[in-house]
Amino acid sequence: MKSLKAQAHHLSxxxxxxxxxxxxxxxxxxxxxxxxxxxPLKPTRIQTFQVNLGKMCNQACKHCHVDAGPDRKxxxxxxxxxxCIDILAHYDIGTIDMTGGAPEMNPNFRWFxxxxxxxxxxxxxxxxxxxxLANKKYHDLPEFFAKHKVEVVSSLPHYTxxxxxxxxxSGVFDRSIKALQMLNSVGYGKEGTDLxxxxxxxxxxxxxxxxxKTLESDYKKELKNRFGIEFNSLFTIxxxxxxxxxxxxxxxxxxxxxxxxxxxxxxxxxxxxxxCRNTLSIGWDGTIYDCDFNQMLDMKVNSTSTxxxxxxxxxxxxxxxxxxxxxxxxxxxxxxxxxxxxx
Amino acid sequence: xxxxxxxEDLKKFGNIGEFSKELADKFFDYYGSVFKxxxxxxxxxxxxxxxxxxxxxxxxxxxxxxxxxxxKGCTEEQxxxxxxxxxxxxxxxxxxxxxxxxxxxxxxxx
Ligand code: SF4
Ligand code: SF4
Numbered sequence: 001m002k003s004l005k006a007q008a009h010h011l012s013x014x015x016x017x018x019x020x021x022x023x024x025x026x027x028x029x030x031x032x033x034x035x036x037x038x039x040p041l042k043p044t045r046i047q048t049f050q051v052n053l054g055k056m057c058n059q060a061c062k063h064c065h066v067d068a069g070p071d072r073k074x075x076x077x078x079x080x081x082x083x084c085i086d087i088l089a090h091y092d093i094g095t096i097d098m099t100g101g102a103p104e105m106n107p108n109f110r111w112f113x114x115x116x117x118x119x120x121x122x123x124x125x126x127x128x129x130x131x132x133l134a135n136k137k138y139h140d141l142p143e144f145f146a147k148h149k150v151e152v153v154s155s156l157p158h159y160t161x162x163x164x165x166x167x168x169x170s171g172v173f174d175r176s177i178k179a180l181q182m183l184n185s186v187g188y189g190k191e192g193t194d195l196x197x198x199x200x201x202x203x204x205x206x207x208x209x210x211x212x213k214t215l216e217s218d219y220k221k222e223l224k225n226r227f228g229i230e231f232n233s234l235f236t237i238x239x240x241x242x243x244x245x246x247x248x249x250x251x252x253x254x255x256x257x258x259x260x261x262x263x264x265x266x267x268x269x270x271x272x273x274x275x276c277r278n279t280l281s282i283g284w285d286g287t288i289y290d291c292d293f294n295q296m297l298d299m300k301v302n303s304t305s306t307x308x309x310x311x312x313x314x315x316x317x318x319x320x321x322x323x324x325x326x327x328x329x330x331x332x333x334x335x336x337x338x339x340x341x342x343x
Numbered sequence: 344x345x346x347x348x349x350x351e352d353l354k355k356f357g358n359i360g361e362f363s364k365e366l367a368d369k370f371f372d373y374y375g376s377v378f379k380x381x382x383x384x385x386x387x388x389x390x391x392x393x394x395x396x397x398x399x400x401x402x403x404x405x406x407x408x409x410x411x412x413x414x415k416g417c418t419e420e421q422x423x424x425x426x427x428x429x430x431x432x433x434x435x436x437x438x439x440x441x442x443x444x445x446x447x448x449x450x451x452x453x
Contacts, residue, residue, distance in 0.1 A: 160418055207414045214386065215416045 001060040001169070003069040004244060011247050012067060014298040020246065021325040024256065026263050029327045036268045040320035041277070046313065048279040050097040050292060050338065051076070051084055053106040055284065058134045061155075061168045063202065063245040065296055068101040075101075078108045080286040083308045085115045091313055097124040097279070097338065099292060102131045104138060117148040124151045126338075129179035130172055142186045151196040152188060153235070153338075154180070159222040163204045180229045189231040197230075200340075202237045206254035208261060208333050209236035212341045235340025238262075240293050240329040262328035270335025273342035276321050282308055290321045292338070299324065353403040386415040393422060394429040 004012035011017055033039035054075035057068035088096060096116045103109055103125060116123050125145065132141050145152055154176070158164050161173035168176075180197075184190060189197035201215055209215070216234035223229040239245045241259060249255040276290040280301075286308040289295040303319040305312035335342030360367030378388050389411045396404030412422055 158418075163418075203414070205413070207410055210414045210416060214384075218416055 001062065001069070003060065003067045003071050004247065005067055006069070006071040009247065011243065014296065017242055017246055018297060018324060020250070020255075021241065024259060024325075026259055026325060026328075029323050029325055029331075032263075032266050032328075032331075033271060033323065036271065038268075038271055039323075041274070041323055043317050043319065043321065044277045046093055046278060046280055046317055048095040048097055048275075049084065049088060049093050049282065050099060050279050051081075051282045052284050052292060052295060053081075053098055053100050053103040053109060053112070055101045056105050057101040057128065058105070058131055059102070059128055059169055059172065061244075062248060063167055063204075063239050065240050065243045065245060065293060066101060067243045067296070072101065074284045075106055076108075076284045076286075078111070080282075080284075080308060081108055081112045081115075083286060083311075084282060085112070085119070087308065087311050088116065088121055089119055093121075095122040095124065097126070099126040099338075102128055104131050104141060110144060113144070113148050113150060117150075122151065123148060124153055127152050127154050129154045129156070129176040132179040132182060133175050139182075142183045142188065145183075146186045146188065146195055149194065151198065152183060153198045153200060155200040155202065156180075156219075157200075157202050157204050159219050159226075167204045177227050177229065180223075180231070181227065184228075184230055189229070191230075196232050198233045198235055199231050200235045200237055202239055206249060206252065206258045208238055208265065209336070210333075212236045212334065233340070235338075236334070236336070237338070237340065238329045238332055238336035240326055242293060242326050243296055259325075259328070262332040265332035266328065267331055267333060267335060267343050270331045270333070270343040273335055273337070274327070274330045275337035275339070275342070279338075280316060288316070293326055293329070294322055297324070297326065348402050350402075350406065353406060356403070386412070386417065389415050390417065390421065390425045394425040394432075397426050397429040398433055 030039050033041055052066075055066055055068045055072035056070070056075055057072065058070060060069035087093075098112070100106070104127065106112070113123060113125070127141070132138050155168070156164060156176055157167045164173040164176065165171065183197055186195070187193040188195040199219060201209060201219070203209055212234060215236060219234050220231070223231070241249060241255070241262070246255075249258050276294070279291060281289040281292050281295050283289060283295050287295075288301050288303070288306055288308060288311075289299065290301055299322045300306045301316065301319055302322055303312070303315045305315045330336050357371070378385060383391070389408055392404065393408040393412050396408050409422065412425070
């Protein structure tokens with residue numbers, strides 16, 4: 001599958017996506033926030049730096065909000081990574097969350113992890129699992145992660161191969177299982193180790209995720225019984241109506257119903273806990289965003305500090321978070337963030 | 344095109360209160376309690392509802408509980424098994440009356 005960008009698809013343009021999102025008769029997200037006195041939405045305290053190391057990926061999943069894939073060449077330079085490290089060294093921001101694309105495909109990925117590790121930061125790697133098997137040079141990633149106590153967060157949209165492969169590509173499930181076994185074999189996800197392995201469930205269609213707790217126990221039972229795999233927690237994440245998932249919703253004629261469902265399921269306590277309140281997202285070119293979704297929609301932060309080279313924590317912690325209709329994806333039902341449910 | 348069933352009507356289910364609020368309120372209150380997690384899990388109840396929906400062939404309920412069971416983490420196989428349970432009970436219910444037919448046949452025939 002080619003990225004929307006490589007197809008020159010009209011939805012590869014963020015303005016076109018925002019236009020679709022604002023065309024319907026759905027109540028404005030900002031109005032919903034106003035009604036519960038949360039508008040303008042303000043940060044609480046910035047605790048996490050989510051850095052997008054590039055859009056290149058060995059996979060091309062159907063729902064990808066990044067529109068990532070092997071045909072994407074955007075990648076963070078070492079200079080920009082150094083700027084991130086300098087900021088992390090200077091401020092009390094405890095967590096660095098590395099994402100992409102496949103972050104491990106950035107040629108300076110290991111250096112970046114080592115630097116962050118030296119600073120004593122909590123490191124999260126959003127690893128798509130199959131990258132570990134994609135090339136010999138990645139086979140030792142489990143040992144490397146373990147050495148730096150990196151928390152590994154990996155998507156496995158379902159514990160059955162049909163559903164996972166339908167979303168992520170043929171053969172992805174089997175390779176993901178193999179990679180999970182490799183992570184287990186160095187101690188990840190095992191009781192008595194501090195090597196955290198967390199999985200991500202996101203629905204393989206135009207439906208919302210339900211109880212994280214119930215799904216987690218299903219995953220634990222199925223993966224353990226069928227493949228001997230162990231992991232720590234399952235995060236359930238709602239598919240955001242942007243990029244390739246937006247395209248899917250439109251093509252499959254599910255858009256209106258899905259949006260309506262997100263709007264109807266607006267949950268004030270999920271709104272209180274949206275991740276943009278304690279996270280900053282850094283794009284591959286060093287631009288600062290409220291979250292990875294705003295990044296993909298090219299919605300820069302409302303601050304004098306819009307690039308990592310002119311980082312100003314005070315201004316950023318006092319900004320008004322830029323919201324739009326896609327934000328309903330974070331506030332529906334039990335809430336959704338990169339760390340799973342929020343409500 | 345005019346049809347007896349309109350998928351948009353499912354969203355208007357709540358409007359039945361317009362003609363009789365008290366009874367609708369009582370029904371929806373009861374409905375909500377029935378589907379809460381109890382001795383059966385919410386997921387088990389949704390699968391029962393999907394099976395019943397097929398037995399009574401209600402298109403609204405089929406749409407609603409297909410989505411609900413999928414959201415609650417059921418697999419396609421589980422959904423289809425619930426439909427087969429419904430089919431088996433419906434088929435069995437017809438066939439078991441064959442005993443009545445046989446009894447009556449034996450009574451009236453030499
Ligand atoms: S693995 Fe992740 S980044 Fe890569 S295409 Fe799939 S969803 Fe997108
Ligand atoms: S989409 Fe981004 S800005 Fe909107 S609520 Fe979610 S995290 Fe916040």
